[in-house]
Amino acid sequence: MIEWTILWEARDTILSGLWLTIWLFSLSVIGAFVLGCIVLYGLELGGALAWLLRAFVNAMRALPFLVLAYLLYYGLPQLGLRMNAITAGLVAMTVYHGAYLAEILRGSRMVLPPGTIEAAQAHGLMPRTIFTHIILPQLLLRTRPLIGNQLIYAIKDTSFLAIITVQELTAAANAVQASYFIPMPAFVVVILLYWAINVCIELAVSKAGIFGAKRGFENV
């Protein structure tokens, strides 16, 4: 029982870790989303740029997240580009999950029926307008379960940043257990917190599912 009292007194460390995890997750997911859409648009244009982007996405898919974080945090200073751990983590999260989101959207783009796009072209819409108003909204509604999965991978990947010394939730649990030697309660609480975040993401995805079903996307 005394262990839980100690943990309650050390709650500030855990909460600041939780805050940093949520902050890293939210910022990088927004960044990854923007990056994913830009990469998709680049793939749409075709040519050498599309080839380069395909190579980038494939490289990210074959690389563990931590290796990318290592590359940015430990590797780049050799080239004179020094970032602090949080920036490096944020950039790594954005780039890595941006590539995965682009791949998810690309997969759905390949099987998107061409009817709506042809109709938009016949109405004289510009290619950029077609992309933002016709293609992108349909892809996002179609891929929402996959995007939800990717968000869960993203929240789990934030914990890798503990290895490059970011003081997020897992590092906070480690700090608390190291100061007071209460590994059991500290980690049980942190695991439950991760679980709660996951449940929230799953709820948000099913809410998005209801929204999508209203728009006639229930079968995809």
Added chain:
Amino acid sequence: MTERAWLLLLEGAWVTLWVSGVSIAMGLVIGLVIALVRSARIPVIDQILAVYVSLARATPLVTLVLFLFLAAPTLGLSLDRYTVAIIALTLNTAAFNAEIWRTAFLNFSPEQKEAALACGMTPAVMFGNILLPQMITTSLPGLVNEMTVLIKSSPAIAIIGLVDLTRVTNRISAVTYEPLPPILAAGLLYMIIISVLLKLQSLTEKQASRLAM
């Protein structure tokens, strides 16, 4: 990059491969057992397993590895780093595999089961000769995908000081003061390992869609 650095990298790759390999093998079997026990719908046990699967899928591997490593001694267990790493990876991958096996089990056609039982097969013979071979074919692409995910999250074991393919780059750069080449080389080795698995996945997908006819 000297020859010695490459040798260290290969040693790291070997640690990554064998720790992940053992966990994948155990995770496949444990996942199957969990899926079968859950299909029997025994009260209490079913709920406990459901909570385990949900928790293990939500817990980041880094957290799980660290938790097991630090909490095991307080429970009076003395485990070395390799054991902790293998247990953590197995707990993680078994939960994902259990869901894959369970989907295959739930989607299995009841007609074939009835036909097998009507032919006088015992449930055990039916399982071994009819159910399991088809379950393996249909779930293999998903299982190989899960193996790829596991290899990609295996650097989590670096947090308890195991020198795997990611961690070994720190060791090399501590001597050479040039961190970039070993990290790029480690990335290259990961890419080779993972592209082999991705190739395997597309092969099993072809096989599964051919046999599903």
